[in-house]
Amino acid sequence: MLRTALQQSGRLLSDSLVAPRAACAVQSRYGSSVALPSNEPGFFASLFGAPANSAPSMREPLTGVETPPEVTYDKAPVTEMTTLSNGVRIVSENTPGPTATVGVYIDVGSKYENPQNGGVTHFLERTAFKDTAHRTHLSFTREAEAIGANFMAAGGREQMSYTATGIKTNLPQLVELLADTALYSKFTPYNVQIELAAMARELKAEAKPELLVNEWLHQVAYKGGLGQSYLWNGSALDPEIIVDFVEANHTGPRVVIAASGVEHKALVGLSERLFADLPATAGQPAVPSQYEGGDHRVNYPQAFTQVLLGFEVAGGWRDVKNSIAMSVMVTLMGGGSSFSAGGPGKGMHSRLYTRVLQRYGWMEECTMFQSIHNDTGLAGIAASCSAGKAPEMLEIVQKELRAIATKGAIGEAELERAKKSTVSNVLMALESSGVVCDDMGRQILTFGQRISVEDMKSTIEKITANDIAACAAAMLKSKPTLVSVGPEALSLPPYAEVCKAFA
């Protein structure tokens, strides 16, 4: 019935695909004015040859072309890991899709710096993908453009990453370019000078307190490795210092090559030779960090006064259960800025929104922050308000922190919401192959293995309200770290009073 309806309405496409000869007959019946080119060679083709511009018909499959097998993803991809003889670990997962992300993750960061070479990790992040021993910066750029790849370097206090995203078939080029930049970057005096001058200009232009608070938080809270500022502070960085740092810290056991969207054997075959030159030593040890807490106030003329009150999260990521409870707590507390468009999933039902931002209209921003490292971490509440309310704001922040540490203060419904939200955030983030690659690389560096998604999900789902309260209570036992910036920073109550409030 449908066929007759189609025929009667004159839409012959479906018919002609099924039976070409019938289509010709049907065309003549309906007198279609569309000149469907027929590709059957006529009589004169044998004498004169086929016309030069005859292209194959797009209505029939091409002859002699092998179509690839249909891809079915009925099994979730598995994470595979290989360790080379010099300690380099290669981990990959064959996520579906046309793109691949490859990354070199190195256990080096500002934690390994001392005052003489302070800022060298920041410098390395900025000079990634420039001149190497094998190619100039221009060459590198042209080669990257030729394969259409994205390159990114991200440095931090504990880990450094160089990542590349591109089409799967370009995997050899991606791995080679990454290896070149990670291991063979060239630091000539001339280029180092130009780069340091550019960094100095940029830091001068961007050194606003609101961007520096995270740095100050770490510098105040920690003595030693983690207390070293990540940003370059202007000290002289000679090429010898940089090369020494790189050689001392880029060693086999501290390098992980992670990739998503690639076959493990192919990746191992490529990386084996490229990373074989790394020494098998443990490299320079990190400068030990000690949490001590403290107070830092900056009277800066800006519209709002910002206050960050943080505490130590002992154990860091390596205490897996505690750090996952911490993550759920951050989702539970949530918060954000008062000028928020809201909407579903925006977190406006989190504790800091319902208990703080919606009650006190003068509060500009109130959010829970966390900065967790391998063995220790910082977490707390950051708040900001306009003139006149800073002492009251600090009171409210202290009250909220004490409240979350009280047993029985967390409702069942909000806990469930927070847990489900955390799980969905993790799963949604892992939809991106770039995040999968990052996850694998950084987890291997921190834990030595990858915690699977199912394990993480089940750990999150087993968190109870008492776990969160215990986690918060443990956190509040450490000395507080108070950083405040703004016109009212100096008029806040003294640090000793803040310590007493949590005693």
Added chain:
Amino acid sequence: MSKPSVLSKFTQPLFEWAAVRYQAMVGKELKKYGLRHDDLLDPTMDLDVREALKRIPQAEIEARNQRIKRAMDLSMKHKYLDKEMQAKQTPFKSYLLNDLQQVQTENHERATLGGKAKYNRQLP
């Protein structure tokens, strides 16, 4: 190097004989004034030399300037360097040619790969 042709089998030994003597003559003249060969490369005549001079360590630049000043002084006084000082000279010790070669390679690469010129200045 190009393939040795029949003619070059004859001219090459002659060329080498002359080259050795020429280099010795140039070296002798440079020693008289206490200069190195690389000091004669003029940044006002070649932008590549100017760029290469920006890349070498400052200590080399200062030594080059002092040698040039000493040579100018000797030239003004119509004198040559002392015999024992001349014995210490090293006229063919290079400090600039590697960086100059690097600059020229980069310029050539930039031209082939189609990058814009790094800077655009004309010689006066």
